[in-house]
Amino acid sequence: EDRELLLAAAYVSDAQYNRNVPFETSAQAIRLYHFYNHWTMRAATYFFIWVDLALALFEEPAVFPLPFLVTSIAEVLCLTAFFGRLVHFAKVTPQKVFWKDTKNICIMVTIVLTLIDLVIYASLEAVNIRGVRWSRALRPVFLINFPESRQVRRAFRSIRNTLPDILYVFLLFLFSMMIFSLMALKLFGDRDLRTVEGSPYFTNILDIAFELYVLVTTANSPDVMMPAYELNWWYSLYFIAYIIINTYIFMSVFLAVVYNNYRKHLKNEIHTLAYLKRHKMTEAFNILKVKVGTEFVVKEARWRRLVKVVAPGISSSHLELLLRISDEGQTGHVDKMNFLRLADLLNIRVVAINIKKHPLETWMPRVYQSSTSLLVQKMVQHRQPLCGKGELGNTRPSSCSLALSSFSPWQESLGGRIFVWVYDVIILINAIFIALDEKDSLISYAEWLFLSLYIIEILLKLYTYEPSAYFGRKQFWNWFDTLIIIAALLATVANTTIQARKYNSQQVLDIVLILRILRLLRVIVSIQRFRVIVTTLINIGPTMLTFGGLVLVVYYAFAIIGMEAFHGKVHFLDPSSGSPDAAVCGNPALKDSAFARGRYCKNNFNDLASSLVLLTELTVVNQWHDILSEEEACFALLADGFALATHQAAKLYFIGFHVVVVILIVNIFIAFILEAFFVAY
Amino acid sequence: EDRELLLAAAYVSDAQYNRNVPFETSAQAIRLYHFYNHWTMRAATYFFIWVDLALALFEEPAVFPLPFLVTSIAEVLCLTAFFGRLVHFAKVTPQKVFWKDTKNICIMVTIVLTLIDLVIYASLEAVNIRGVRWSRALRPVFLINFPESRQVRRAFRSIRNTLPDILYVFLLFLFSMMIFSLMALKLFGDRDLRTVEGSPYFTNILDIAFELYVLVTTANSPDVMMPAYELNWWYSLYFIAYIIINTYIFMSVFLAVVYNNYRKHLKNEIHTLAYLKRHKMTEAFNILKVKVGTEFVVKEARWRRLVKVVAPGISSSHLELLLRISDEGQTGHVDKMNFLRLADLLNIRVVAINIKKHPLETWMPRVYQSSTSLLVQKMVQHRQPLCGKGELGNTRPSSCSLALSSFSPWQESLGGRIFVWVYDVIILINAIFIALDEKDSLISYAEWLFLSLYIIEILLKLYTYEPSAYFGRKQFWNWFDTLIIIAALLATVANTTIQARKYNSQQVLDIVLILRILRLLRVIVSIQRFRVIVTTLINIGPTMLTFGGLVLVVYYAFAIIGMEAFHGKVHFLDPSSGSPDAAVCGNPALKDSAFARGRYCKNNFNDLASSLVLLTELTVVNQWHDILSEEEACFALLADGFALATHQAAKLYFIGFHVVVVILIVNIFIAFILEAFFVAY
Ligand code: NA
Incomplete structure (x- = not known):
């Protein structure tokens, strides 16, 4: 029974995170598999991958030099961790599958090659010969080949699929370059022309081909054209034709081919992922199903235990919500169709909007609900949720208490618009002050004024909005605002303290300056069209x-x-x-x-x-x-x-x-x- | 009756060419409208537009100087032609429509402004003051605003529709540049850094903004970064962040917005065009229809006369084909549904595949059908139409005699593949010979050999394929082959003649060289994947x-x-x-x-x-x-x-x-x- 639940949970979890790892179904293997997927293990793997990559900073030629002994011990440690992870994986997955998977072979070969390289390098070092640490170029292999890096591998696969199409365009491009090189050789080769540096111009076909390749990247334009252009302006037509064909048309065709393949590949991937997800969820259902009447279902109790295994940290209200969705008729069991949706349901982020009263309302309701306080709240609330906290802070229809939504509709209020507008003007004035010279002491005092104004803004918002809602997971701009202000405050205080001790730290000053300017980004929030563009960028x-x-x-x-x-x-x-x-x-x-x-x-x-x-x-x-x-x-x-x-x-x-x-x-x-x-x- | 036919023909013609010009329906106006759309009138308009644009080559500052009197007379002539065209249009279109159309107003205003400018410039010239010929920048107005330039106008409209979206991204981009400029000013402004030229580095915010704008185009990379990078390598992160955000992300977003609008706009245009076409064809049908039984139709005789008015040069076999398609049941009249398709049918290019015997077959059938001759034909035919001329040159199923198709299926033959392969090798050897130095007399004789080989190839093909099919309208590569070889032959002969007279013309030699190299492009034809890419490019x-x-x-x-x-x-x-x-x-x-x-x-x-x-x-x-x-x-x-x-x-x-x-x-x-x-x- 316990084994079955764990197995089903493993399938559901795989479906939820789009994992596709075949694993043994013995009780021990399942437990190992859960452990393999535990976030601590994954984090540890990533940690060692990054340490391994970062070693290049400390090895000769180093940014921060460390002795060879230290870096090599660190590297061996990383390799051991990778090997351990691989052994763990071998225990989970069937033997046959393990040895057929090129990813595992890749990792093993890279570990062995790195060890060989280390030994050779160390021996050469011992007799004072400088070797080449060639195996370091292989380190990204670990980043690609661990099952965690599914996304990066998918991107690589996408590139590999694009290659054949790209190749033909590339060959045609080379052919076109060859034709143009021949023309250049024949047109300019015998003219005794000289480049600006005084070297012969366009006399060797390989040099010409290289120069023309550079011209595709535009890097030597217009220099490469000038000697011929000086001779006769008709020759510029040769270069213009070359640029139109090879720089503009061919580069656009490359983009077209890559983009076309990317879209095609994306569609295929999405189909495959959907198929695998359904398949895994069906397997999980088949393990847990019991027959009730004419159809197979999963009993509520069992379903609850499953969800608790898959998502150990789930809150009980969240669990109840999921159950209410999965078992709409409150029949006490979940049917197949609803069960299959579970993986997707678990991926949906649940936001609780204003279920809690504002803490101040609880502590001192009289003051918080006084007319002055309500006026302040009304001024600050520039956008209000249509459900949840209303104008007077007390209308909370129960249908809004928990909503499956990453976005909530808002309505504008006049008071709020003025508040936003006032702060936009403040930001603008601040920008002007920043642009002015800050050696003037008036201006450096103004900096404190602006900082206080921003802090007041945040405090006012925290006064108006319920703090845990204000700092919701998707409230990117609120987080941005607060963090940048706190950082600016800390840095400015640190800077003042240091300056007071007559010690000037450039790093701290630079950070203060950057933070001060980044604050200006907040103006983006108040312009709807800007917000759309930036939000799109943040979402990707x-x-x-x-x-x-x-x-x-x-x-x-x-x-x-x-x-x-x-x-x-x-x-x-x-x-x-x-x-x-x-x-x-x-x-x-x-x-x-x-x-x-x-x-x-x-x-x-x-x-x-x-x-x-x-x-x-x-x-x-x-x-x-x-x-x-x-x-x-x-x-x-x-x-x-x-x-x-x-x-x-x-x-x-x-x-x-x-x-x-x-x-x-x-x-x-x-x-x-x-x-x-x-x-x- | 005659007027009705002309009116219907005008509607059909407008539908065929996607014209959308409202015109008067009086007999005289219709005749004028037909004349307005006649190709000679359109060609004349284009001629004057190009003459007007080309005037800039001859006016001060000139490539080929001509006296002001000559260019100004030419310009006045062009303006008169434009005015005449406009008057012609005014006679055709209803008064109200004419005066509401901004295109016409634009042309008139430009004509008047140009005349004013000419008079002012001439008067200033008379008293020896150099004026500014500002109206010359307005000349492209004529290219855009005549109804002929529908396509160019559509492209401009597409740009105009993109502008609002582009504008917001552009503003955000400027905002981002402003933020980065401020940072640069604060980070580097007080450091007393110097550029390579020794001028102060990043001390003035406008100069910084300009330098950063140039960096978006990558033109001053990496120079703009070096002074800061020399100071501390951490500062390179500032520039890398700038390049990622402004050069890569913003430029991609610009492309995304433009491309998105382009597609949207294209879809709308296609819908509108389809609607207008249907509307015009319905009007034409309503003019010509008569009631037969329960439905309205157009009689065959009338339909024939209509088509002959719309397409005067149509061949009788083509006309019969169209009729057979439009009147499938051979009922002697065309119903509404089939009539509406006429505009599209007229746009389809009809290719006649091998209806004619090869001329040689007619003149000397015994020789042409001899086994040696057939062997030669078999060797040369590298791709053969699946219908039409078969392996033995005499199987012509009647269903193929006329086909509505811009493309015909082919099948490969072994002999033909060898022929193609041999010529590919010849092209390759030719390329090597071209790359070698041609001062060697052996190599310059080889040039004659290659030229003869190519001429033999074309003659062999003309021997095998029926000439009018070989030079079909869509046979781009055959045309290309033949023209380039003939041009090379002529140029080489001309060059030899000139050289024999001890006179060396660089222009002729350059042309010979270019033609010789362009011949190498023929190798593209034999590689399927290359042909696809190039054909796509040619089709657009x-x-x-x-x-x-x-x-x-x-x-x-x-x-x-x-x-x-x-x-x-x-x-x-x-x-x-x-x-x-x-x-x-x-x-x-x-x-x-x-x-x-x-x-x-x-x-x-x-x-x-x-x-x-x-x-x-x-x-x-x-x-x-x-x-x-x-x-x-x-x-x-x-x-x-x-x-x-x-x-x-x-x-x-x-x-x-x-x-x-x-x-x-x-x-x-x-x-x-x-x-x-x-x-x-
Ligand atoms: Na460049």
């Missing part, structure tokens, strides 16, 4: 996180490869130190280069943070040929004899990054925002 | 032309304004002339500027061609702040006392262009390609 936040995971995997791998290949080639030295190396980024090869001239020395692969910033710059595709050509020049200089080969290899690294990030990931990001807005509008 | 060609009209209107207006404001500020002087002014683009203010260093002197507003090239560069949004800052510097220098004001005005010109072109037009272009590909896939 969770899916954005998935997308962030995807980006992280790609950037991390590229950053590690970039660090191994290019680190130490370029150094940033403080120009005020007067060192002659500062002007050439610590590398004589960069003398008189556009790279050093543009003060790009900080754009290097010397640690994880710098690498990630550099990769972000490459994503924006501007000046990336400059960044690239210098990395490449140093690289070629050092690699000496192999100059040409390494030259081309460095180009491949950057082009590979561009293709993956700009053609695939940025387009998926756009597709994703397009879809979110189509749903919202 | 006509709509692309509409889009081209839209772009032209915007670019033309901006080019004229740019020419009036900035022309003559920058000059390109041949550096080999040794003139000291060459290095500073003929303007001392540009000494040591990035503009002159980058050899950007050709990027100027000195004539229409240069202006359009410059605007294209601005569309690509790279280095545009460099281009801008120099235009602006010269401008400020010359405007002297008004430096700051003109400074900001120049910025507004460029930002205005960016907002209109990149946020609206480029996004519409992308939306448009997205939609075309969704329909195609």
Whole structure:
């Protein structure tokens, strides 16, 4: 009986969270499976994944250096945790399934490879030879392959499905580039033209192809055109044709193909998920069903126990509500149709609107209900729930006491509108004060005034609205308001204290400044159209996180490869130190280069943070040929004899990054925002 | 009777071409209306519109200078033509409707304004004062407002409908920029940082806002970040946050809003058009109907006369086909339902597949049907129509003799596949030969060989396929093949003749080279997936032309304004002339500027061609702040006392262009390609 309940609960829970893990149905395996899905275990796994990824911050080349012994012990610890998690999973899932799943094989292989790499690196270190920690580029494997990262994997699957279609467009794009390169070679190759730097212009077909690829990203426009354009303005037509075809048409076609596949894939996924959910819920029902009359049902008592196992933290009123929905006729049992809905019902967030009286109303009803107090409340209430607390704070129809809704209808009141309007004006004045110079002591006093006004606003709102409703789960803007004000208050107090001790902390001051300006965002709330746009953006936040995971995997791998290949080639030295190396980024090869001239020395692969910033710059595709050509020049200089080969290899690294990030990931990001807005509008 | 027929024909024709012009129904007005819609009149109108637009090439500042007298006479001529067209329209349409239509008012006002401008300019010229030909920026008005440009107007309407939604997103975007500008001012303003050029970094809020706007276009990345990034790498987070929010999220939201509106608008337009078409066809039916039995119908004889009036050039077999479709029961009359379909039927292109024997088969059947000849045909036929000409060239089921289809099914044959494959290899070898240096005489002889091979291919195909079918209207690739080969042949012969006379024409040589390379495109035809993508792109060609009209209107207006404001500020002087002014683009203010260093002197507003090239560069949004800052510097220098004001005005010109072109037009272009590909896939 107990085993059956646990098994059914496991199915319901899987349906609720869209998990699709086959597990053994022995009593022990089910218990292990519940433990496997417990939030503490999942949190621990994520913790170790992040520690593992963060190790790159502390390993050579480090942002915050730690000895190799410390980082390697941490890494082994992480690997042990991953292995433990895997063993746990092996105990839960059938042997056959476990060994057929590439995810598990991937994790095991990566653990073994990392250990091998660690041993090799340590031995080389022992005899003072610097090895390459190549296995670090594999770390994102853990982020992708644990069953927890279903969403990220789905995004990857979506990319994989897009690849064949993208490939054909890409080949056609390369073909078009080849045709244009040939034309450029024939048109300009024999003209003895020179670029601004004085190097030969368009004489080698591979260089031309690379320059034209860069032109697709617009990074070398208009420079690449100028020598030919100076010769004759007709030649600009060649470049305009190239830009229209390859930059605009092909890039749009890439987006079209990615977006089309994204939508198709999304539809399929939703169908599959719905099918699996139904299947699991049916399994759970079949375990718990008993025959009553002619139909199979689940008895109320059993249903209650099931829900308590699936959602241990559920409140009794919430449980009763779910039961009332599932057993409308109050027959004492739940039929199949209603039972299958349980997984979805559990996912719906239940908000309790104003079931409680305002605490002040309980403590001192006379004062709270006095005419002055009611007037204040009326002024503050800019939007009021249509049900729940009414104008006088005491009309609460019972049908509203508990509502299945993440959104409640409001109505505007005149007093409230004035209140909002007054505070919008205050924010505007505050913005002007911020823009003015704050060395004036009047202005720095004004800052205290504004802070007090904002605190009064929040206190007034807390006076009017029931606090637990005001800080409801979906009340994003209330949370935002309060947190930003409290943070600003704390930071300002901290800053004043520090300044009083004649000690000036730039970090604290920066934070105070940022918080002070972020407060201005509150003006968005009062403009309906703005709120709609921002709310749409906030609602796609969770899916954005998935997308962030995807980006992280790609950037991390590229950053590690970039660090191994290019680190130490370029150094940033403080120009005020007067060192002659500062002007050439610590590398004589960069003398008189556009790279050093543009003060790009900080754009290097010397640690994880710098690498990630550099990769972000490459994503924006501007000046990336400059960044690239210098990395490449140093690289070629050092690699000496192999100059040409390494030259081309460095180009491949950057082009590979561009293709993956700009053609695939940025387009998926756009597709994703397009879809979110189509749903919202 | 005759009047009725003409009136009905006018309705049918309007329905066929989706025209929506109310016209008078008097006999004379109808005749005038038919004349108004005659293709010669429409062609003449377009001719004058293009002449009017092209005048900017010949007017000061000119690409090909002509005296003011000549251009002004040409302009007056165009205006007279426009006025005549308008008078013609006024005779056709009811008085009330004519005066209520803003299009007509627009044209009249523009004609009057242009005349005023011409008179003022001429009088000023007479007393040697240089005036501003401001009315030239209004010329695109004619392109938009004549009833012929329905498509372009529809595109403009689509933009206008998008504006309110775009506006709110744009305001939110400006708000976000303002917040970030304030942060930048507070974080970096007091740090005494310097840019690479040594100017103060982020000290003035307007300058910051402008720099950040430029960062949205990515044009000043990563330069704008470097001074702050050098100070502390934490500050890079500010810029990364800015880029994610404003460059990626907001730009995607702009696309989403534009695309969403585009789709909505498209749906509405299609509904309206369908309604209007039905309405007009019903009117036509009501005019021609007679009662036969219980229902109203149109008699066959009358129907025939109607079709001959609507489509004078229709072939009798085509007419019979339409009749057979419209009167399936061969009852001698067309009922209402079938009559309403006529407008659509007339729009369907009818292809006659192989009704004619191959001419050679008629002239010398014995030779053409000999086994050698059949073998050759079998080898060449790489794709064969499933009906029509079969393997042996003589199976022609009558059901295929005329087919209502713009596409016919094909089947592959082995011999044909080998033929295609052989020619693909030849193209590949040709590509390699082109890439090699052609100074080698062997290679230049090879060129003749390839040319002959291609000519043989076309002759073989013409031998195998019936010529009028081979050059069918939809046989894009056959046309492409033949034209490019003939052009290459002519150009090569011309080039050889010229070279034999020891005279070397660069233009001819350039054309030969381009044609030679374009031949390589034929390889696309043999790869199915490529053909699909390219065919989709070619099919959206006509709509692309509409889009081209839209772009032209915007670019033309901006080019004229740019020419009036900035022309003559920058000059390109041949550096080999040794003139000291060459290095500073003929303007001392540009000494040591990035503009002159980058050899950007050709990027100027000195004539229409240069202006359009410059605007294209601005569309690509790279280095545009460099281009801008120099235009602006010269401008400020010359405007002297008004430096700051003109400074900001120049910025507004460029930002205005960016907002209109990149946020609206480029996004519409992308939306448009997205939609075309969704329909195609
Ligand atoms: Na760019």
